Amino acid sequence: MPAWRNSWRPARLEEILPSGVVRCHLSPRNCTLKEGQNGFCGVRGNRGGCLVTMNYGKSVHITEETIETEAVNHYSPGERILSLGNIGCMLNCVFCQNWKTAQAKCVDDKDVHLYSPEDVVEIALRRNIRCLSWTYNDPVVWHEFVLDTAKLARQAGLINLYKSAFFISAEAIEELIPYIDIFSISVKSADPEFYKKYTSGWMDPVLDGCKRVFRAGRHVEVSNLMVTDISDSEESARRVVEWVLRELDSTVPLHFVRFHPDYKMRDTERTPVPRILRAREIALAMGVENVYVGNMYDTPWTNTYCRSCGSLLVERYGLNASVTGVDAFGKCLKCGRDSHVKLLPPSRPVPTTENPGPDLTEVRAMNWHGDVRGAHLQIVNSGSETAHAYYRRHAENAHDAAWRVLSLKGGEGYRVSVAKSRAEETGLEVAAQRGIHCLIHEVFDRAHFPTVPVDEGQAETDVTPLPVYQGKQVSIRAMKAQSGC
Numbered sequence: 338m339p340a341w342r343n344s345w346r347p348a349r350l351e352e353i354l355p356s357g358v359v360r361c362h363l364s365p366r367n368c369t370l371k372e373g374q375n376g377f378c379g380v381r382g383n384r385g386g387c388l389v390t391m392n393y394g395k396s397v398h399i400t401e402e403t404i405e406t407e408a409v410n411h412y413s414p415g416e417r418i419l420s421l422g423n424i425g426c427m428l429n430c431v432f433c434q435n436w437k438t439a440q441a442k443c444v445d446d447k448d449v450h451l452y453s454p455e456d457v458v459e460i461a462l463r464r465n466i467r468c469l470s471w472t473y474n475d476p477v478v479w480h481e482f483v484l485d486t487a488k489l490a491r492q493a494g495l496i497n498l499y500k501s502a503f504f505i506s507a508e509a510i511e512e513l514i515p516y517i518d519i520f521s522i523s524v525k526s527a528d529p530e531f532y533k534k535y536t537s538g539w540m541d542p543v544l545d546g547c548k549r550v551f552r553a554g555r556h557v558e559v560s561n562l563m564v565t566d567i568s569d570s571e572e573s574a575r576r577v578v579e580w581v582l583r584e585l586d587s588t589v590p591l592h593f594v595r596f597h598p599d600y601k602m603r604d605t606e607r608t609p610v611p612r613i614l615r616a617r618e619i620a621l622a623m624g625v626e627n628v629y630v631g632n633m634y635d636t637p638w639t640n641t642y643c644r645s646c647g648s649l650l651v652e653r654y655g656l657n658a659s660v661t662g663v664d665a666f667g668k669c670l671k672c673g674r675d676s677h678v679k680l681l682p683p684s685r686p687v688p689t690t691e692n693p694g695p696d697l698t699e700v701r702a703m704n705w706h707g708d709v710r711g712a713h714l715q716i717v718n719s720g721s722e723t724a725h726a727y728y729r730r731h732a733e734n735a736h737d738a739a740w741r742v743l744s745l746k747g748g749e750g751y752r753v754s755v756a757k758s759r760a761e762e763t764g765l766e767v768a769a770q771r772g773i774h775c776l777i778h779e780v781f782d783r784a785h786f787p788t789v790p791v792d793e794g795q796a797e798t799d800v801t802p803l804p805v806y807q808g809k810q811v812s813i814r815a816m817k818a819q820s821g822c
């Protein structure tokens with residue numbers, strides 16, 4: 338048994354039943370558990386007749402990213418966020434892009450780091466990051482830690498973003514609403530049969546939950562992963578759009594996201610781009626105001642345009658954004674129409690230097706290639722004094738003059754996600770002072786964790802070195818052949 342399962346603490350949303358049995362009311366599954374049993378999620382269980390959580394404060398490495406990573410385009414574009422993912426999930430989607438942490442049985446101790454709520458808030462404040470993102474596998478099964486930390490973060494003036502598949506009970510949502518500012522909800526489909534067949538869950542609680550947080554006045558964005566051949570049809574897109582327009586609002590941003598083969602669905606290919614673009618056209622034609630494509634680069638359809646005059650309001654490339662055409666209230670500078678983009682006051686600039694100094698012991702580079710247009714820099718200071726790491730971007734025969742400076746206290750580790758920021762950019766250079774070790778992890782798009790360092794994987798191929806699930810595969814082709822479609 339992995340060591341991370343060896344400690345636990347009391348869980349919320351417990352119901353005590355006769356004979357030492359407990360019921361969990363965190364997700365709609367409502368697992369009923371006898372002594373020693375674990376729930377479907379693998380991270381809550383019955384210990385001594387009480388409901389316990391086994392993943393409190395246990396996280397994959399805290400990672401600095403941009404808010405676009407979370408399919409959030411209308412809240413402080415380009416904002417730096419601090420992302421935390423944990424262990425377990427209340428669903429088991431065959432196409433999961435985060436299975437290595439979502440499936441508790443697949444989690445290695447080496448990928449688990451311990452944080453307290455105070456640690457998380459301190460790291461964000463010290464790095465001038467204003468937004469915490471509860472993300473990756475799924476924050477639902479991290480309820481106690483999310484609540485404790487989000488409350489503390491709120492007191493410190495930070496914002497909380499919750500990125501989830503949202504298979505969650507109404508009671509749990511009510512506990513989150515006071516502390517969560519932004520909900521980015523991954524709606525897998527608006528077809529109940531799809532949920533039953535591919536997610537091990539069911540649809541109604543997800544859609545009801547979206548309505549609940551929207552009606553509570555929270556900022557909501559909806560994303561829909563278009564999985565090749567099973568949820569990338571025009572009909573599938575139409576159903577999602579109809580639901581958004583009927584139950585939410587035409588101003589809620591909608592993201593159609595490209596899938597990569599993963600977990601139990603590797604017998605397929607990435608979602609064909611024309612299907613994503615067609616979904617976008619359909620949604621716009623049906624009346625959704627802001628429709629985006631996700632996990633795609635070199636496309637104008639990650640930008641925000643004014644729906645009245647067509648002006649470019651927010652320019653994006655990959656996961657990078659710059660606000661160009663709205664005023665401080667989110668109104669189009671040209672025609673005054675409300676873009677429904679919320680802006681925060683300008684943040685303090687990140688530290689940069691043109692001269693990192695002579696005592697650099699590690700200088701490394703990587704090139705973007707194929708679909709690998711992002712990297713996680715995993716930086717560890719093994720010394721006892723504060724030391725610095727640096728990175729900058731390069732293009733053909735040129736590089737940025739300024740290096741971004743990352744200061745690490747003695748013994749500290751940190752992760753930063755860096756994505757290609759313009760078409761002509763070719764890659765990254767990383768440098769570090771004595772005592773700092775830096776690993777580069779290639780990443781596909783936005784959506785997977787943990788990652789594999791370049792040195793251990795198949796670098797410089799068109800395929801990022803994703804961990805490969807060794808269990809049984811689901812063959813969509815075979816299923817389709819059997820059903821004759």
Ligand code: SF4
Pocket residue numbers: 361362363364365366367368375376377378379380381382426427478
């Ligand atoms: S969170 Fe959901 S899956 Fe996990 S124990 Fe509770 S009801 Fe079961």
